[in-house]
Amino acid sequence: MSPLPGGALATRPLHFIWICDASASMSLDGKMQSLNNAIKETLPHMRKVADENSNATVLVRTLRFSKGATWVQTAPVPLENFQWTDLTVDELPQTAAFSAEFKKRLEREEAKSGDVQFSLMWNNFNDLDLHAICPSGELIYFGHRQSECGGELDVDMNVSPTSEEPVENIYWPPNGAPLGHYQVLVNHYKNHGRSGCQDPTSFKVAVSIGGRVQEFTDSISHGEEKKLIYEFDLDESLATASGGNTDIGTALTMVAEQLKIPPMTDRALPPVLVLLSDGIPTDDYEKGLRELMAQPWGKKAVRIAIAIGQDVEEEVLQQFIDHPELKPLQANNPQSLMRYIKWASTAVLQSASSPAAASEFNIPIAAPPNSESGDDIW
Numbered sequence: 339m340s341p342l343p344g345g346a347l348a349t350r351p352l353h354f355i356w357i358c359d360a361s362a363s364m365s366l367d368g369k370m371q372s373l374n375n376a377i378k379e380t381l382p383h384m385r386k387v388a389d390e391n392s393n394a395t396v397l398v399r400t401l402r403f404s405k406g407a408t409w410v411q412t413a414p415v416p417l418e419n420f421q422w423t424d425l426t427v428d429e430l431p432q433t434a435a436f437s438a439e440f441k442k443r444l445e446r447e448e449a450k451s452g453d454v455q456f457s458l459m460w461n462n463f464n465d466l467d468l469h470a471i472c473p474s475g476e477l478i479y480f481g482h483r484q485s486e487c488g489g490e491l492d493v494d495m496n497v498s499p500t501s502e503e504p505v506e507n508i509y510w511p512p513n514g515a516p517l518g519h520y521q522v523l524v525n526h527y528k529n530h531g532r533s534g535c536q537d538p539t540s541f542k543v544a545v546s547i548g549g550r551v552q553e554f555t556d557s558i559s560h561g562e563e564k565k566l567i568y569e570f571d572l573d574e575s576l577a578t579a580s581g582g583n584t585d586i587g588t589a590l591t592m593v594a595e596q597l598k599i600p601p602m603t604d605r606a607l608p609p610v611l612v613l614l615s616d617g618i619p620t621d622d623y624e625k626g627l628r629e630l631m632a633q634p635w636g637k638k639a640v641r642i643a644i645a646i647g648q649d650v651e652e653e654v655l656q657q658f659i660d661h662p663e664l665k666p667l668q669a670n671n672p673q674s675l676m677r678y679i680k681w682a683s684t685a686v687l688q689s690a691s692s693p694a695a696a697s698e699f700n701i702p703i704a705a706p707p708n709s710e711s712g713d714d715i716w
Contacts, residue, residue: 352394352607352691353414355593357360358425359531359615359646361404361584363549365427367715369616369646372672374424376679381422384683386443387691388417394607394691401594402427403589428583436551440544443505447493450507451649453548454489454515454572456522458506460541463499465528468506468543469564473518473572477510479525499530512618512651517572524556525564543567584617586654590626609639610690612682613658616646616716623654631660640690640703642682644669667706670714677707 339394356377364370388396397414401407402425410423436444438459444451458468468491469479476485483491488510495504510516522545529535537559545552545568554567596602597609630636641667643655655666669675685704 350394350605350607351414351603352396352687353596353602353609354396354398354417354687355596356398356400357589357593357611358400358402359404359584359586359617360402360425360427361617362428363649365617366645368672369716370425370427372675373423373614373646373679376676377671377683378422378424379676380680380683381420383680384687385417387684387688391688391691396687396691400425401589401592403585404546405476405583406585407510407589407592409592422446436544436546437553440505440542440553443503444493444507447495447505447507449493449505450490450509450511452509452511452514452545453475454520454628455507455509455544455546457508457544457546458524458541459544460504460539462502462534462539463498463530464526464534464535464539464542464560464568465499465530465538466504466506466539467494467525468508469523469525470508470574471523473516473520480527486515496530499532499535502534508649512649515572519569519571521569522567523564524567526558526560526562529560545570547572583620584615585621586613586615587621587626589613590623590630590658593631594626594633594636597630597633597639599635603633605664606635608690609635610682610686611639611641612686613641613643613655614646614679614680615643615650615655617649618651619654624657629655634666640686642686643667644675644677644682648714663701670716681706 358373396417398417398420399414400410402410440457440459444457456470457466458466460466467480469477470489471477472485472487474487478485478489478491480491480494489508491508493505493507495501495506515615521544524538524541524543528536538557540557543554556565558565593611641659644660645655645666645668647670652666667678669678689703
C-alpha cells in the first residue's frame with residue numbers, strides 16, 4: 339500500500355474553533371455564565387475522546403464576537419494544554435432590558451418581541467389600551483390589530499375584568515419595523531367599577547427600540563383624551579442599537595482567514611466550527627459566510643450552530659451549517675446548552691477525527707441529544 343500523502347494520519351491536525359457571541363444580551367439571565375461553565379466542564383470529556391483517537395492532533399481556539407471579533411488565543415493551542423478563558427460580554431446599557439415585572443407579564447401572556455416593541459402594564463381591572471401610530475400613519479389598536487407594515491397588537495387584556503396584573507403588547511418582527519416616525523399612546527377605554535379601580539389609573543409603558551428599553555410612568559382616568567407617551571424617528575442606527583452588536587459576518591471572515599493554506603495545511607482533518615449566538619447578525623453575515631465557504635477547509639469543515647434562546651434567526655444558522663441532516667440546536671436553558679456543548683465537544687469531535695473524515699465532505703455524526711429538560715428561561 340502506498341503511503342498517505344503528507345505522512346501518517348496520526349500526525350494530522352484537527353482544528354476545533356469555538357465561535358462565541360459576546361454581545362450585551364448574553365449577560366441577560368446568565369447566558370454567558372452558562373456558556374463558560376458548560377465549556378469548562380466538558381473539556382475533560384473532550385480530552386478523553388481525543389486521547390482515544392490517535393488519528394488527530396486536536397488544536398483548539400476561541401473567537402469572541404460582538405462589535406467586531408477577537409481571537410482569545412493568539413494561536414491554536416493543543417487540546418492537552420488548552421485552558422478555557424471565561425468570556426465577558428460588552429457592557430449592557432442600563433436600559434437594554436425589560437424590567438423583571440414587564441418580562442414576567444409578557445412571558446405569561448406569550449407576547450412576541452422584535453426590534454421595535456411597545457408594552458403597557460397597570461395594576462387594576464380597568465381596561466386601558468395601548469395604541470401605536472406607525473410610519474404609514476396607520477393606528478394599531480384593538481380595532482385594528484395588524485398593520486400593513488407588519489406591526490401587531492398581540493396581547494390585549496381586560497376587555498372584561500379578568501386580571502389585576504394586565505399587560506398589552508405591540509411589536510414588529512425582527513428586521514421588520516419600517517424606518518420612519520412612531521408614536522406610542524395610552525387610552526383609558528373603560529372603568530369596570532371593581533374594587534381598586536378608582537381613577538386615575540397609574541401605568542407604565544416600556545418602549546424597546548433595537549433592544550434598548552425605556553420606561554415611562556404616568557396615569558389616566560376614564561374620559562380623558564388618550565395620552566401621547568413617546569414618539570421617535572426610527573433610523574438604521576436605532577434599529578441595530580441592541581446594547582451590543584452581533585457581528586457574525588466579521589467573525590466568519592476571521593475564521594476564513596485562518597482556514598487558508600497557509601496557515602492551514604493540506605494534511606489536516608476537517609476543522610470543527612461551533613457557532614454559539616443569542617441574537618441576529620448586525621453586520622453583513624452573508625459576506626462573511628461566502629468568504630468562509632470559498633475556502634476548501636471552510637466548505638469541508640464540520641459546522642455546528644447552537645441558538646441560545648429564542649431570539650435567534652434560525653435561517654442564518656442553517657445557512658452556516660449547510661448540511662443536509664444537521665439543524666441548529668435550540669438551547670433555552672443551561673441544561674440543554676450543557677448537553678449540546680458536550681455533544682459538540684465529544685461526538686462531533688470523534689466523527690471529525692475518524693480516518694474516514696479525511697476524504698468525506700458530509701461526515702456522518704451521531705444525532706444530538708434531546709433538548710427537552712428544564713424550564714425555558716431564554
